[in-house]
Amino acid sequence: MARLVILGAGIGGHTAALHARHKLGKQHEVVVITPNSKWNWIPSNIWVGVGWMKPEQVTFELAPVYAKLGISFHQAKAVSIHPEGNDKSATPYVTIEYTDPSKSGTKETITYDFLINATGPRLKFDATPGLGPTGNSLSVCTYGHASETAGVLAEMIERMRKGERKKFLVGTGHGTCTCQGAAFEYALNLEFELQKAGVRDKADITWISNEEELGDFGVGGMHIKRGGYVTHSRIFAESLFTERDLHWITRAHVQNVGENQISYETLDNEEGTADFDFAMLLPPFSGVGLTAIDRDGADITSKLFAPNGFMKVDADYTAKPYEQWKPTDWPSTYQNPDYSNIFAVGIAFAPPHAISRPMQNERGTKISPTPPRTGMPTGVMARLVAYSIADMMNGSEHPTHESSMANMGVACIASAGAGLFNGTGVTMTMYPVIPDFQRFPNTGRDLSYTSGKIGLAGHWLKHILHHAFLYKAKAKPFWRIVPE
Amino acid sequence: MSDRKPYEQSYYPPVPTRFTRHMRTNLIWQLWEFLILNIKVLRMVRKH
Ligand SMILES: Cc1cc2nc3c(=O)[nH]c(=O)nc-3n(C[C@H](O)[C@H](O)[C@H](O)COP(=O)(O)OP(=O)(O)OC[C@H]3O[C@@H](n4cnc5c(N)ncnc54)[C@H](O)[C@@H]3O)c2cc1C
Numbered sequence: 001m002a003r004l005v006i007l008g009a010g011i012g013g014h015t016a017a018l019h020a021r022h023k024l025g026k027q028h029e030v031v032v033i034t035p036n037s038k039w040n041w042i043p044s045n046i047w048v049g050v051g052w053m054k055p056e057q058v059t060f061e062l063a064p065v066y067a068k069l070g071i072s073f074h075q076a077k078a079v080s081i082h083p084e085g086n087d088k089s090a091t092p093y094v095t096i097e098y099t100d101p102s103k104s105g106t107k108e109t110i111t112y113d114f115l116i117n118a119t120g121p122r123l124k125f126d127a128t129p130g131l132g133p134t135g136n137s138l139s140v141c142t143y144g145h146a147s148e149t150a151g152v153l154a155e156m157i158e159r160m161r162k163g164e165r166k167k168f169l170v171g172t173g174h175g176t177c178t179c180q181g182a183a184f185e186y187a188l189n190l191e192f193e194l195q196k197a198g199v200r201d202k203a204d205i206t207w208i209s210n211e212e213e214l215g216d217f218g219v220g221g222m223h224i225k226r227g228g229y230v231t232h233s234r235i236f237a238e239s240l241f242t243e244r245d246l247h248w249i250t251r252a253h254v255q256n257v258g259e260n261q262i263s264y265e266t267l268d269n270e271e272g273t274a275d276f277d278f279a280m281l282l283p284p285f286s287g288v289g290l291t292a293i294d295r296d297g298a299d300i301t302s303k304l305f306a307p308n309g310f311m312k313v314d315a316d317y318t319a320k321p322y323e324q325w326k327p328t329d330w331p332s333t334y335q336n337p338d339y340s341n342i343f344a345v346g347i348a349f350a351p352p353h354a355i356s357r358p359m360q361n362e363r364g365t366k367i368s369p370t371p372p373r374t375g376m377p378t379g380v381m382a383r384l385v386a387y388s389i390a391d392m393m394n395g396s397e398h399p400t401h402e403s404s405m406a407n408m409g410v411a412c413i414a415s416a417g418a419g420l421f422n423g424t425g426v427t428m429t430m431y432p433v434i435p436d437f438q439r440f441p442n443t444g445r446d447l448s449y450t451s452g453k454i455g456l457a458g459h460w461l462k463h464i465l466h467h468a469f470l471y472k473a474k475a476k477p478f479w480r481i482v483p484e
Numbered sequence: 485m486s487d488r489k490p491y492e493q494s495y496y497p498p499v500p501t502r503f504t505r506h507m508r509t510n511l512i513w514q515l516w517e518f519l520i521l522n523i524k525v526l527r528m529v530r531k532h
Contacts, residue, residue, distance in 0.1 A: 238497035247493060409528035424508055427521060431528055449528050455508040457518035461525075483529045 001027045002393045005094060005112035007078045007290075009034035009062055011042065011375050012346030013118030015382035015484060018475055021069050023390035030070075031110060035077040035099040037061055039473055040143050043375060044466050046185050046415065048146035049280070050193045051154055055143040058470075065475055074110070075100035077288075078119065081304065082109075083339040084295035092341070114389045117311050117344040118382065121285035124174075128283075130257030131173040137257050137279040140186055149280060153193070156278050160199035166277040169262065171208035173281030175253030175367035178218045180209055181374070183282050184237070185414035188426065190280075191244045192417030206274060207241065207248040208264065208281075210367050212359065214238050214248055217412075218369035220356045222430050223443040224452040230443065233428070236452045240416070240426065249274065251359075253367045254281065267359055267367045284370070285347060287311065303338060310350035312336060313343070317350070322357045327406030327436045329353065333399035334385050341392075343385045343399075346378035355434060376410045377433060379484030406434040409449055413462040416454065425458025427451070 004020055006013045009032050021030045038059040047053040066073040076096040085091045093111040098104055123141050125132025132139060138152060139145040156166050170187040172180060187207055194200045207214070215221050215237030222233045241248055251267035262281075263273050287309020292300045305311055315331040329352040336342040344350075351371045359368040380403060388399035409431035417423045429451050435444025443450075472482040488495050500508075507513050 235497060239499060242488075242494040242497040243499050245494070407531070409531060411525045411528065421511075422509055429521075429524055429528060431531065449524065451524065453517065453521070455517055456511075456514040457521050460514075460518055461521055483526070 001029065002113040003029040003031060003111065004114045004116070004389055004393070005031045005033065005110055006116045006118060007033050007094065008118035008120055008348065009036070009039060010118060010120045010346065012120070012348070012378045012382040013116065014039055014062075014473055015379045016116050016118060016345060016386045017066075017071055018069070018473075018479070019383045019386035020390060021071050022480065023387060024393065026070065028393055029072060031072040031074065031112075032062075032066060033074045033076050033078055033094070033096050033110070034062070035075065037063065037075050037100070039065075041466060041469055041473070042141075043182075045140045045143055045146040046182065046189055048143055049140035049149040049153075049186060050189045051150035052189075052193070055147050058143055058466075060470070060474060065473075069475055074098070074108075076108070078290055079107075080291045080293055081115065081117075081342070082293050082295075083304070083342060086295055086297070090295065092339075113341060114392065115342045116382075116385060116389070117290070117342070117348045118346050119288045119290065120347045122288045122309065123283045124286050125283045127174045127176075128254050128257060131254070131281060131283060135257055136259050137173060137281045139282065140182065140280060141282065152278060153190070157194070157197045157199055160194075160202040161197070163202070165202050165204070167275050168203055168205045169208060169274060169276040169279040169281070170205065171249075171281060172210050173254045173257065174284040175210045175365055176284045176370050177210055177282050178285060178370040178372045179282055180211055180217050180369060181372065181412050181414060183207075183209065183280070184217070185416075185426075186280055187246060188240065188244070188414060188416035191246060192423075196417075205244075205246045206276075207246055208252050208254065208262070208274065209248075209250055210253060210369055211250050212267070212356065212368065214241065214250055216356055216369060218354075218356055218372045219430065219433065220435060220444075222428070222445055222450050222452075223447065224428075224450055225447055226452065230447065233452060240454070251367055253365050257281065265361065265363070265365060265367075267361050269362050287348065287350075304336065304342070306350035308350065311342075311344035311348055312338075313349045315350065315352040317352055320353075325353055327404070327432070327434045330404045330406045330434050332402035332404035332407075333388065334381055335388075335399050343389070345381040345385050347373045349373070349381075373405075374410055374412060376484060377405055377408050380408055383484055404434070406432050406436060408433055413458050413465070415459055415462045417459070419459070421456070423459035424454055424456055425460075425462045427453045427458035427461065
């Protein structure tokens with residue numbers, strides 16, 4: 001019998017758990033350790049954040065699903081990894097601390113034969129003074145944050161109905177943020193909701209981000225075929241904003257979020273301020289702060305993790321300039337180079353470098369997006385890693401499945417207003433995620449798979465995906481036919 | 485969209501014509517787009 005321990009039950013960890021349980025015989029154990037009792041379909045938090053959905057519609061309790069499938073579940077957070085065991089036993093283990101209210105704070109150790117780290121990001125609101133729900137801005141990163149944001153939005157709408165004018169600020173709250181797509185989607189949904197509420201004329205909406213140009217999305221932008229031209233996503237994004245009367249500030253690092261004003265500096269060495277009544281600004285991400293200890297009790301965190309707290313896998317981490325980046329720098333098996341029984345998927349793995357070109361201003365402030373690891377690649381990695389581990393448990397020496405983000409596509413649908421007949425969605429598909437200028441000269445991407453469209457079809461697809469992924473995550477009959 | 489003024493940020497990007505905007509919620513066109521979108525995404529999913 002062997003035991004697979006999965007840290008984190010987000011998109012990556014939960015997908016890995018479902019596939020591993022399906023692949024592994026009952027003699028093997030699958031254990032999930034995650035601090036929340038609920039699973040959250042994070043992409044739909046956007047709809048919670050504008051009040052169109054309630055948190056209950058984007059979450060469900062994990063325990064009954066795991067009980068049904070025969071997966072052991074610990075509502076706890078992992079604290080440290082001991083890949084060599086300790087002086088008494090060479091069996092590797094993790095230490096955990098329960099968040100389950102019935103034994104909150106209790107510490108325990110759990111041994112493993114294989115480990116998947118799918119702990120996602122730490123939301124680093126503390127990187128910018130005043131940023132985040134405990135400061136002066138709002139967030140949609142968790143369903144709790146999104147629900148709070150919806151409450152504030154409802155208040156704003158009430159006040160606008162009474163004739164007040166309000167300033168809205170949406171974007172990224174630090175120069176090294178990622179996940180611009182989520183903020184972009186929120187901006188479009190916000191605009192739609194204000195229209196629907198009949199108060200759009202009372203609202204000024206400004207986008208602020210660390211992208212060099214609008215439409216970068218942390219992937220260096222992309223080219224699409226539109227109206228007989230091959231156009232950059234910058235044109236696409238600017239057009240969407242112009243049509244909706246959204247203003248934008250790009251190349252910006254937010255230095256401080258005051259009660260009603262942010263201050264920022266730009267790549268062009270300018271400094272500025274922007275007033276707001278409502279600010280939804282995403283934080284930068286880091287790893288969740290797991291530590292690693294060797295058999296003698298020495299701290300080996302820097303061996304397992306990159307300085308940003310994400311776990312090292314089979315990527316090429318050699319520091320090199322943008323011009324020398326290669327698609328092959330990106331990992332494909334997600335196996336840790338030092339401990340072959342440890343893997344990391346989704347946001348938890350350390351990318352070799354950014355995708356957008358790194359930049360800084362004359363003061364040395366870094367202002368450029370860090371690389372996104374969105375839901376679709378996360379799910380694919382999780383499935384492939386689960387398959388590899390299942391094969392390794394059955395005797396394979398090496399991971400049997402691989403796929404790099406340089407060979408993966410993504411579909412990102414930013415809903416731009418929810419409504420069965422009047423909603424729209426901005427659908428962007430891209431292949432591959434990591435641009436490959438050798439295979440696809442001039443654009444780095446395959447233009448037959450890379451597209452940008454806006455219309456009701458996108459909204460329908462987003463809506464269907466919401467239900468399909470929740471159905472799959474609940475492991476209902478035939479869940480495996482829903483692709484990642 | 486409010487009025488576009490020369491030399492302002494919103495003066496330069498392309499904006500959709502009324503026809504383009506109509507097609508975004510035209511049921512027949514969007515059903516077709518939906519089909520194409522699904523085929524594209526499924527073909528991409530099958531690549532990995
Ligand atoms: C608002 C928003 C909208 C988005 N929209 C889209 C979209 O439309 N399409 C798309 O593809 N992507 C989207 N994304 C990105 C997508 O949500 C992420 O790519 C995805 O969630 C990453 O999965 P993950 O498993 O790596 O991390 P997560 O889903 O964040 O899961 C991490 C899990 O680890 C747990 N954890 C944390 N610390 C510990 C610990 N110490 N021990 C154990 N467990 C721990 C967490 O509680 C969580 O359950 C969006 C993101 C946001 C914030």
